[in-house]
Amino acid sequence: MKKLNGKVVDEEELEELEEEKEKVVETYSNGVGVSFGFPQPDQNLVVGYALTVKKETSFLKPNFRGLARTKGIKFVCIDVNRPLSDQGPFDVVLHKLLAKEWCEIIEDYRHKHPEVTVLDPPDAIQHLRNRKSMLQGVVDLNLSDCHGKVGVPRQIVVTKDPSSIPYEVTKAGLKLPLVAKPLLVDGTAKSHKLFVAYDQLSLAELEPPLVLQEFVNHGGIVFKVYIVGESITVVKRFSLPNHGKRDLSKVAGMYPVPRVSSYLSSAEDADLDPSIAEHPPRPLLEKLATELRRRLGLRLFNIDMIREHGTRDVFYVIDINYFPGYGKMPDYERVFTEFLLSLVQSKYKESTFLKSSF
Numbered sequence: 001m002k003k004l005n006g007k008v009v010d011e012e013e014l015e016e017l018e019e020e021k022e023k024v025v026e027t028y029s030n031g032v033g034v035s036f037g038f039p040q041p042d043q044n045l046v047v048g049y050a051l052t053v054k055k056e057t058s059f060l061k062p063n064f065r066g067l068a069r070t071k072g073i074k075f076v077c078i079d080v081n082r083p084l085s086d087q088g089p090f091d092v093v094l095h096k097l098l099a100k101e102w103c104e105i106i107e108d109y110r111h112k113h114p115e116v117t118v119l120d121p122p123d124a125i126q127h128l129r130n131r132k133s134m135l136q137g138v139v140d141l142n143l144s145d146c147h148g149k150v151g152v153p154r155q156i157v158v159t160k161d162p163s164s165i166p167y168e169v170t171k172a173g174l175k176l177p178l179v180a181k182p183l184l185v186d187g188t189a190k191s192h193k194l195f196v197a198y199d200q201l202s203l204a205e206l207e208p209p210l211v212l213q214e215f216v217n218h219g220g221i222v223f224k225v226y227i228v229g230e231s232i233t234v235v236k237r238f239s240l241p242n243h244g245k246r247d248l249s250k251v252a253g254m255y256p257v258p259r260v261s262s263y264l265s266s267a268e269d270a271d272l273d274p275s276i277a278e279h280p281p282r283p284l285l286e287k288l289a290t291e292l293r294r295r296l297g298l299r300l301f302n303i304d305m306i307r308e309h310g311t312r313d314v315f316y317v318i319d320i321n322y323f324p325g326y327g328k329m330p331d332y333e334r335v336f337t338e339f340l341l342s343l344v345q346s347k348y349k350e351s352t353f354l355k356s357s358f
């Protein structure tokens with residue numbers, strides 16, 4: 001008789017359990033061999049990916065592929081024209097494709113292959129495709145008293161009749177200027193065409209469906225908070241400058257928002273006023289990330305956050321993106337490699353936990 005996980009077992013039982021354990025480990029590594037605990041450098045974790053060419057180029061850069069390879073991670077391009085189940089086997093599937101058919105394919109695959117980690121579930125991603133539902137999780141959070149406050153700017157959704165917009169804005173009591181954002185985020189350039197509207201009348205020129213959000217002065221800096229599983233990385237990017245009260249009386253019309261925040265030059269090295277440039281407090285980000293991971297059911301996303309000008313600790317989330325441009329995140333190669341390896345380890349732990357609770 002021997003003891004295993006606190007239980008007394010005889011030799012035969014022990015042998016059976018060891019055999020079971022081998023099988024489980026094999027399943028999780030597709031038989032290519034994760035020995036107990038950790039994938040070994042000469043063994044494979046197969047990551048199937050379905051990404052646009054643009055994304056593949058910006059994310060699966062040679063440095064990343066190289067580092068991952070040394071840790072036994074192999075990336076395999078999924079052929080979207082062939083049945084997914086005929087390809088692989090995969091340990092992980094990474095995807096960011098927008099076609100509706102793809103969502104159905106990947107959903108079906110998840111059900112048929114629960115042993116594969118699909119990053120992330122399509123219905124959870126869907127949540128971020130609409131600028132109203134995207135921020136709902138933050139609204140519900142009511143994060144205050146956690147080294148700062150996090151909210152979302154006041155906003156309304158307009159789905160029809162642009163001529164009614166000035167009335168809707170007045171009814172909702174929104175203050176000008178407003179940022180007009182296409183309601184749906186579908187990966188097209190159009191869904192990133194934003195405008196700042198300085199007067200009520202020009203609002204009627206906008207094309208619904210859209211979100212009208214109060215402009216929050218934030219000193220021209222946006223914090224991009226990148227989440228990769230448990231890891232959080234913050235970078236500063238340039239954003240829109242503050243508007244003054246005088247602008248409001250002088251400026252009319254609608255101005256397109258330049259995509260300054262996606263420029264490669266980060267604001268990290270710029271000589272900025274510390275009260276604007278200081279990163280949001282770590283405990284606040286940890287709480288926010290933990291809650292959003294859970295509420296959104298996503299492991300790969302980023303949050304655009306701004307600090308209300310003149311405050312130290314009042315923040316607004318203005319945007320959440322699924323599987324954003326990680327290629328621009330410092331050290332993403334290492335962070336991602338560790339994340340992918342951790343997925344196998346946690347599956348292994350899960351399986352041994354399940355076994356030990358029998």
Ligand SMILES: O=P(O)(O)O[C@@H]1[C@@H](OP(=O)(O)O)[C@H](OP(=O)(O)O)[C@H](O)[C@H](OP(=O)(O)O)[C@H]1OP(=O)(O)O
Binds near residue numbers: 054058186325328
């Ligand atoms: O192209 P990149 O690298 O700038 O990444 C885009 C993101 O930029 P960011 O990482 O925040 O600087 C970008 O973030 P923003 O919306 O610009 O804040 C989006 O996530 C975009 O995806 P989609 O068009 O919304 O599906 C992302 O585009 P895809 O790479 O997913 O096509």
Ligand SMILES: Nc1ncnc2c1ncn2[C@@H]1O[C@H](COP(=O)(O)OP(=O)(O)O)[C@@H](O)[C@H]1O
Binds near residue numbers: 193214238
């Ligand atoms: N409510 C707001 N107040 C001030 N600036 C904003 C606001 N919303 C967006 N912006 C500016 O517009 C940029 C793009 O807006 P965002 O909501 O992130 O759309 P996208 O999904 O296209 O990135 C932000 O990075 C920021 O510079």
Ligand SMILES: [Mg+2]
Binds near residue numbers: 261304319
């Ligand atoms: Mg954004």
Ligand SMILES: [Mg+2]
Binds near residue numbers: 185319320
């Ligand atoms: Mg976005």
